[in-house]
Amino acid sequence: MSTADHQANHDVVKHSERHEGPQKHIIVFIFSIILTAIAFAAVSAGGVNAAFTVILLLVMAVLQVLVQLGYWMHLKDRGHLMPILFMIGGFFVAGTAIVTALYWVWW
Template identity: 60%
Template structure:
């Protein structure tokens, strides 16, 4: 009769379950970034350039958090998805830059 029970080493090689701890931390970090963004905009007396830079930085952080923890892009086997997303970002940035040049001329 074949051994139906696998060892913990074999289970660890197949799939490692992270547990909810990292998701809870990522969720709290996302909420904190959102609250900071709302507070910056609601303050009103802060320099507009500083607000735009901070909002952009927090948006980039938010994207990395969403991609790595909620969409599991940090795990193995997601190379095609990552390349597709990066290509999409490249296409969108190219379109935005070309639209800017088109409106300037």
């Protein structure tokens, strides 16, 4: 195989990869803005049950974190299993520390 054939073959493989354009990023950015607007509206609206507002804010926060991790930190892409596993382990350790601290303080 000549150098020119190898270069042409490399270019074909290189261009066949799917490039994620800015369209998804714009859609995800708008979705993040909508989630933030819903959270602000829930807090600023008077007469809404406080428990409902807290639950809505927690749901909006979880959705926001998933969107941020999935699209802006690219954890939805292939090859990111180890960072995901380490984050799950970190959440487990942090949750255990919080529960232990609360148990220790209130016992």
